[in-house]
Amino acid sequence: MSATTQPGAVSPPPVRGRTRRLRHGVPVEPIGLRLLKGLALLVLCAVVVLPFVGVLATSLAGREQIAQSGGLVLWPSQPTLEAYRSIFAGGVVTQALQVSLVVTIGGTLLSLAATCLVAYALAQRELFGKKVILMIFLISMLFSPGMIPTYLTVRQVGLLDSLWALILPTMVSAFNVVVMRAFFMNLPSELTESAQIDGASEFRVFTRIVLPLSKAVLAVIGLFYAVGYWNAFFNALLYINDATKWPMQLVLRTYVVNDVQMGSAELGSEVVPPQPAIQMAILVISIVPILIIYPFLQKHFAKGVLTGAVKG
Amino acid sequence: MAEVQTRPAPSESQSDAPRDSSPPPRRRRRPWYQRLWRDRMYLLFTLPALLIIVVFHYLPLIGNVIAFKDYQPYIGVWESPWNGLENFSIIWDGDPAFLAALRNTLILTALQSVFVFPAPILLALLLNSLLSENIKRLVQSVLYLPHFLSWVMVVALFQQILGGSGLLNNFLRSNGYDAVRILGNPDTFYALLTSQVIWKDTGWATILFLAALSQINAHLYEAAAVDGAGRWRQLWHVTLPGLKGIIILLFILRLGDSLSVGFEQILLQQAAVGRNVSEVLDTYVYNNGVLGGNWGVSAAVGLVKGVVGVLLVLGANKLAHRFGEEGVYR
Numbered sequence: 001m002s003a004t005t006q007p008g009a010v011s012p013p014p015v016r017g018r019t020r021r022l023r024h025g026v027p028v029e030p031i032g033l034r035l036l037k038g039l040a041l042l043v044l045c046a047v048v049v050l051p052f053v054g055v056l057a058t059s060l061a062g063r064e065q066i067a068q069s070g071g072l073v074l075w076p077s078q079p080t081l082e083a084y085r086s087i088f089a090g091g092v093v094t095q096a097l098q099v100s101l102v103v104t105i106g107g108t109l110l111s112l113a114a115t116c117l118v119a120y121a122l123a124q125r126e127l128f129g130k131k132v133i134l135m136i137f138l139i140s141m142l143f144s145p146g147m148i149p150t151y152l153t154v155r156q157v158g159l160l161d162s163l164w165a166l167i168l169p170t171m172v173s174a175f176n177v178v179v180m181r182a183f184f185m186n187l188p189s190e191l192t193e194s195a196q197i198d199g200a201s202e203f204r205v206f207t208r209i210v211l212p213l214s215k216a217v218l219a220v221i222g223l224f225y226a227v228g229y230w231n232a233f234f235n236a237l238l239y240i241n242d243a244t245k246w247p248m249q250l251v252l253r254t255y256v257v258n259d260v261q262m263g264s265a266e267l268g269s270e271v272v273p274p275q276p277a278i279q280m281a282i283l284v285i286s287i288v289p290i291l292i293i294y295p296f297l298q299k300h301f302a303k304g305v306l307t308g309a310v311k312g
Numbered sequence: 313m314a315e316v317q318t319r320p321a322p323s324e325s326q327s328d329a330p331r332d333s334s335p336p337p338r339r340r341r342r343p344w345y346q347r348l349w350r351d352r353m354y355l356l357f358t359l360p361a362l363l364i365i366v367v368f369h370y371l372p373l374i375g376n377v378i379a380f381k382d383y384q385p386y387i388g389v390w391e392s393p394w395n396g397l398e399n400f401s402i403i404w405d406g407d408p409a410f411l412a413a414l415r416n417t418l419i420l421t422a423l424q425s426v427f428v429f430p431a432p433i434l435l436a437l438l439l440n441s442l443l444s445e446n447i448k449r450l451v452q453s454v455l456y457l458p459h460f461l462s463w464v465m466v467v468a469l470f471q472q473i474l475g476g477s478g479l480l481n482n483f484l485r486s487n488g489y490d491a492v493r494i495l496g497n498p499d500t501f502y503a504l505l506t507s508q509v510i511w512k513d514t515g516w517a518t519i520l521f522l523a524a525l526s527q528i529n530a531h532l533y534e535a536a537a538v539d540g541a542g543r544w545r546q547l548w549h550v551t552l553p554g555l556k557g558i559i560i561l562l563f564i565l566r567l568g569d570s571l572s573v574g575f576e577q578i579l580l581q582q583a584a585v586g587r588n589v590s591e592v593l594d595t596y597v598y599n600n601g602v603l604g605g606n607w608g609v610s611a612a613v614g615l616v617k618g619v620v621g622v623l624l625v626l627g628a629n630k631l632a633h634r635f636g637e638e639g640v641y642r
Contacts, residue, residue, distance in 0.1 A: 029543075040438065041447070045454045047511070051469045054479050058472070072472050072479045118361035121354040128344070128351040133358055140369045142622060146614035147594070148601045149375030152389060153368065169368040172361040202353040231462030234576050238602065249464045256468045257580055276477075283468050290460050297460070298453055 052287070059083050059280035066274045083273045083281035091268030093282055095244060096251040099163065103247060104229040104289075107167040111176075111225040112218060119177050120206055123184035137174040151238055165239035166232060166247065176221050183217045184210065220300040223293055230289055248286045256282055379612040385605075399612035410613065412588065413596035420573040420592065423502055428509050429566060432517035433559065437551065439518060440525045455515025463576040466512050470504070471495060496584035504581075505574060520558055528554035560637045568625030571617045593617050 029037075053074065058066065060076040060083075087093040121127060122134055150169065159165035187210065195205045211218070233249040240246060246254075254260050256279045264272050272278075341347075348355070375389060382395040402410050435455070442448045458466065473479045474494045481491040494500050532550045541549060575594040582590045591599070593613065601610025632638070 037438065037441070041442075041451050044435075045451060048454055048458060048515075050479075051473050055469065055472060069482055072477070072482065074479070114360040114364065117357040121357035124351075124354055126347075126351075127354055128347040129355070133362065136362065136365060136370075140365055142625075143373060144618060145369055145372035146376060146611065146618055147597050148607055148611040148614055149372035149378065150368070151602060152378070152607070153372045153375055156389070157367065168364060171368075172364045174365070177361065202357075206357075227460055231460075231465075233462055233464050234579070249462055252464045252468060253580060257464060257471065258583070279468075280472070283465065283472075287461065287465055294457060294460060298456065 055280045055283050055287075058276055059284050061277060063274055066276050072276065072280075082271065083277035084285075086267045086269045086271055086273050087278060087281050087285065089267055089269030092243070092246075092255075092262070092266045093248075093251055093285070094268070096246050096248045097285065099245055100230060100247040100249075100286075103163055103166045103232075104226055107171065107229040108222055108226040110167060111171050111173075111229075112222050114172050115176050115221065115225075116180055116211070116214070116218065117206075118172070119180035120184050120210060122177070123181045125189075137177050141174045147238075154239055160239055161242045161245065162239075163245060166229070166236055169235060170228065170232065173225075176224070180214075180217060180221060183214060187213060216300060219296065223297045223300070226293065227290065227297070248282075252282060252286055255279060376611060376615050378608055379615045381608055383607040383611075385607070395608070399608040400616070402609050403613065403616060409587075409591070409600075410596065413591045413593050416589065417571055417573055417592040420502060420505065421570040423506050424509060424573065425563075425566065425570075427506050428514075429563065431510050431514045433521055433555065435514055436518040436521035436525060437547070440522060440551075452515070452518075455518075457515070458512045459516035461512065463512075463574075463580060466508055467577065467580045470508055470511075474504075495581075498585045498589045501581075501585045501589050505577060508577060509574060520562065521555060524555050524558040525551065557637055560632050560635065564625065564628040564632055567628040568621055570624060571621055 054072045057074055057076050058072050060079040060081070061073045062076070062078045062080050062082075065073055065077055118133075118137075122130060122137075124130070127133075154160065154165055154169060159168065191209055191213075192205050195209050196202075200208070231249065232247070233253065236247050236250050237253075240250070255262055255266075259275075259279075261275060262272070262278050264270055267278070342350075378389050378392065379399055380394060380396065381389070381392045382398070383389065383392045439448055439451065442451075461469075471478065475481070476491065476493070476495070480494075484491055494504060528550065532554075533546055536546045536550050571593055573592050573594075575592070575598075578590055578592055579595055579598065582595060587595075587599070594617075597610045597614045597617075600606045600613075604610075
């Protein structure tokens with residue numbers, strides 16, 4: 001990747017009185033600079049990783065240790081799953097988890113279906129009204145309608161306090177449509193044409209030939225949609241007043257960020273572990289899905305982001 | 313770096329042009345109803361997405377007319393009486409709450425342009441200078457992660473580390489120092505916001521810079537080295553010019569967004585520090601409109617903000633062309 005490690009770059013001859021050896025055109029770094037770089041990287045990674053460690057440790061820590069430290073601990077001396085047992089006992093958190101999973105999985109499937117259908121249609125060589133439809137999507141990226149009119153529209157459509165309000169308004173991202181269309185346009189047209197000559201319908205060609213060839217791009221875009229649905233906080237705040245329909249992000253805000261205490265009524269369990277442990281367990285539970293799909297995301301995203309960015 | 317685009321507009325027209333402008337020769341275009349019938353399946357494919365975009369994007373876009381109305385919830389948008397530019401008077405007359413929100417927004421934008429914008433460039437240079445691909449990849453995967461967390465999670469994490477009973481203060485207290493009040497403190501609020509943005513997005517933002525760096529021709533470095541340029545001169549004369557295009561492009565996009573600063577992030581932490589320092593335009597629209605019921609006025613502020621944002625992008629893009637750069641679109 002980097003210019004300094006280009007294979008095939010021949011080390012040039014020693015330069016003008018410089019005795020330092022060159023490696024691919026770049027002078028070998030003095031040891032001090034290398035140490036400094038290593039230290040900087042270590043600090044940066046620690047700054048990212050340490051909060052996660054503290055949160056996980058506290059969620060597992062016992063009563064005494066939390067009382068002793070007055071809050072966060074870095075290593076649980078006697079790990080216990082009490083906090084997790086209490087939030088999975090059927091109370092507020094369990095419910096929110098179900099809501100979030102339904103919205104994320106259902107939303108992602110709907111988003112993917114709508115996005116790839118429209119992208120495939122717009123990738124056709126000839127399509128009645130193609131320019132107009134394309135412009136509708138492109139222009140929507142430039143002008144965002146604003147919070148108040150969007151809220152009033154969702155209310156007008158009757159979606160307040162419905163889980164559909166967490167899916168429909170963000171279901172289609174014009175950017176993803178454009179990225180996916182670019183991908184479909186690069187598929188060899190011989191494949192689809194031969195199937196069409198054999199008498200397959202448009203839908204059949206799409207599901208039997210095009211989609212199997214597009215697994216990678218479907219994965220990337222699906223994962224981005226999924227992260228979006230899982231993380232969506234503000235639209236839930238706007239549209240969902242009924243606390244039984246709260247997704248995880250609202251629970252996280254109320255009980256962790258705003259520090260509202262959870263009793264046995266909210267937890268749905270007799271045992272009430274110390275608040276820091278409950279809070280950190282909630283945080284862990286909401287982060288874990290992201291951590292699970294992160295490796296998959298990472299495998300694709302550099303490619304996905306760049307193909308989208310470069311080809312438009 | 314002209315080819316790295318984050319908006320698709322330019323290549324759209326390029327990729328379409330040759331196909332659309334060169335219809336098969338010697339065949340007259342069929343009448344529209346025949347083409348409509350021929351494409352009926354594909355048009356059906358476009359329907360779900362089109363419906364969503366029209367209902368949840370274009371309908372609200374038209375719904376902005378309530379900025380010019382005295383909106384009354386029980387009558388509805390269309391029946392509410394017009395009141396001209398009355399809702400905008402809050403902007404022209406300089407309502408103190410609005411002015412405070414505007415001021416805070418501009419301060420935060422300035423802070424973020426100075427501290428947040430260059431951070432990924434520096435980090436990308438550091439990552440790019442690593443000789444070991446494995447270490448580089450490992451560091452990248454750690455540093456990209458926070459981008460995928462929601463703001464609620466990030467704010468919660470920061471509270472656990474910097475809050476009153478957080479890791480930092482526990483450490484200070486157990487070593488005999490006084491606890492420091494970082495959260496809920498108006499004096500440190502902007503620093504807190506800025507550091508949260510840096511923590512969350514710096515790693516992710518390096519992607520485009522790293523892509524640009526990888527496209528700099530290695531021979532340029534060799535040539536510079538042969539000419540006696542040391543490490544720093546190579547950075548100045550080879551690396552930075554190679555990054556110029558992408559830096560300008562991203563700065564344009566940043567400029568277009570300069571009236572939106574961390575809406576969710578601020579909303580989550582507003583209660584602790586008070587609206588005086590924390591109110592920005594987006595939270596003003598939310599607090600005044602959705603919570604306060606001043607629909608018309610809030611919609612007016614939102615509309616002005618949106619229009620100014622589009623003008624800023626267009627203006628910055630023109631400016632980029634004047635400097636001979638590609639910009640977001642042509």
